[in-house]
Amino acid sequence: MSARAASPSTAGMRRRLLHNLAWVGSSQAVIAVLGLVSLALTARALGPAGLGVLAVVEAYSRSIARLLHPEPWQVVIKHGAEALEAGDHERFERLVWLSLVTDLALGLVAAVAGVALAGLAAHWMGAVGGGAALLALGATAALLAARPTATGVLRLYDRFDLLARIDMGIALLRVALVAVVWAAGGELFAFVLVFVAWTVADGLLPILFTLPQMRQRGHRLRPASPRRIAAENPGLLRLFVNSNANVTLRQLRQRFDIVLLAGVLPAAALGHYQLARRIGEAALRLGRPLGQVTFPEFARLVARGDRARLRRLLVWSSLGLSAALLVILVPVAMQMDRLLPLAFGPGFAGASACVNIMAAAMALYMAGLTSGPALMVLGRDQAMTVLTGATTAFFFAALIPAARIWGAEGAAAMQLVGNALWLVACLALALSASRPQPIQGQAAT
Known part of the structure; x- marks a missing residue:
């Protein structure tokens, strides 16, 4: 194929990327700011110790959900892109139906298990866990x-704008609830209720907006046996298991760490660590959109057999994100000693070292955000799972000893070291896997 013939496809991909990145990037920036406002109000209301206890409650809920509710959105994007590219709309509808049923069933399992295991978890955490x-x-x-299914479908439809509006609306709801509780002088229990309310909204609202989008395109939920759906989507179960194993291992480092540290650190130190994590997560929102908008493009390029363009997209997206991170994070880190007490209260004056270490750890993670989606669509999900598992095992092996010796700063440092190891290995694997060559039996001409 000539370069001239290929140019319309390239131009179309660039337009989609820029349009989607503009929507997702701007919305994530707004959500990051709103999240910091919520964090500041919560921190001022509860102080370091109260924030530490709230962090444990949130981390326990999210850890159970992450372990028992694997998310099928990667499967929806990869196999859904293949079905839509082939014009097989019924196959797409069956895939979405199975994904939604999976979401609802596993959400129920996670909630029931979390309630049942609360007593055992409280015994490990002691007073820090809040009971x-x-x-x-x-x-x-x-x-x-049901958010994972909705996310996959809306991204395939290129409705990043709608998903962005939903996310901003949920973030505004969270700020409003936190502000009401803060103004009313609410205590820890009220803030836990706020967490439950906005989390339920985050899980439910996206699918309520997705179903009308499906109807507008002539799509509907089409029930079918899981065996049939698996047969017409080869590798579905493997991708579901490996992609979730990889994401679970990654996210447990950002959630289950608090649960483990609750048995080691006092509540105030946990509050400092939670502040560092939440600020790091706000920064992560600024880089995450690139991974979100490139995943569907990677899937389309693999479906078309265009590995050379995939490699170029991977390289330039990683380099661009790394440069942006240096420009943004370095000046902020230099002013952290003054910013923290001003924004979150004098009780957090000593958290600057922990926050800066965590910010560096999140920057390293963001630099490799696009390599993960690329590896998934290239069929290297098993290798990525092994890689993530190895770095996560190192992190958890070193976490508690480091926290006992150096406190919250030691725990943050283990995030930094683990992310550095993950970044180097992940980029090396992605660059190797994306070398231009025939894929999926494409014949050389």
Whole structure:
């Protein structure tokens, strides 16, 4: 194929990327700011110790949900892109139906398990965990969690704009609820209720907007046996298991770490660590859109057999994100000693070292955000799972010893080291896997 013939496809991909990146990037920036406002109000209301206890409740709920509710959105994007490219709309409809049923069933399992295990978790955490009742209440947030299916469908439809509006609306709801509780002088229990309310909204609202989008395109939920759906989507189960194993291993480092540290660190130190994590997550929102908008493009390029263009997209997206991170994060880190007490209260004046270490750790993770989606669509999900598993095992092996010696700063440093190891290995694997060559039996001409 000539370069002239290929140019319309390239131009179309660039337009989609820029349009989607503009929507997702701007919305994530707004959500990051709103999240920091919520964090500041919560921190001022509860102080370091109260924020530490709330962090444990949230981390317990999210850890249980992550372990027991694998998310099928990667499967929807990869196999859904193949079905839509082939014009097989019924196959797409069956795939979405199975994904939604999976989401609802596993959300129920996660909520029930979280409530049932709250007493055991409270025993490990002691007073820091806030008691079994608070842990059980927080666990109910996982009940209605159909967001993964909605995310996959809306991204395939290139409705990143709609998804961005939904996310901003949920972030505004969270700020509003936190502001009401803060103004009313609410205590820890009220903030746990806020966590449950906005988490349920986050799990339910996206699918309520997705179903009308499907109807507008002539699509509907088409029930079918899971065996049939698996047969017409080869590799579905493997991708579902490996992609979720990889994401679970990654996210447990950002969620289950708090649960483990609750048995080691005092509540105030946990509050400092949680502040560092939440600020790092806000920064992560600025880079995450690139991974979100490139995943469907990677899937389309693999479906067309265009590995050379995939490699170029991978390289330039990683380099561009790394340059942006240096420009943004370095000046902020230099002013952290003054910013933290001003924004979150004097109780967090000593958290600057922990925050800066965590910010560096998140920057390293963001630099490799596009390599993960590329490896998934290239069929290297098993290798990525092994890689992520190895770095996660290192992190958890070193976490508690480091926290006992250096406190919250030691725990943040293990995030930094683990992310550095992951980044180097992940980029090397992605660049190797994306070398231009025939894929899926494409014949050389």
